[in-house]
Amino acid sequence: MLLKTLVRKLESEFSSLRFTVDEEKHVVIIPPIHEEIGSIEIEDDLNELIVIVGNFTHWHAGCYREELSDIERSEAVAEDVVGFLHDLFNDKIVMWGSHKGGGGFTYRDNMQSQASYLGKHQKWLWSGLLSE
Secondary structure, eight states, X not given: XXXXXXXXXXHHHOTXXXXXXXXTTTEEEEXXXXXXXXXXXXXXXXXXXXXXXXXXXXXXXXXXXXXXXXHHHHHHHHHHHHHHHHHHHTTOEEEEEETTTEEEEEXXXXXXXTHHHHXXXXXXXXXXEXXX
């Protein structure tokens, strides 16, 4: 249910976004505009969506509010992911590092407070390398 809800929201929110859906693997793949960034892959893990943020890191989007119906929980999770994608595509999110050696993302507004995590890594926006 999560994957179908997400696909519906992606089609609605990002009408020109190119993405593929692998229903067998339960994943949506959004190709990068820069190969160094890597694809955004969003995996349906039944209870949550796992968002693989390119070559950098991943995060889990879930909703565990028992008072909500399955449909309402799916909508809430998909909304969280779509909100993240809006911010990512609008260069509000900075990515650094790698899955192999530790990486992450933060909002540009938080970069100064995250300086110790960012270190001397190259920093990327969806649109490309962030010049400092």
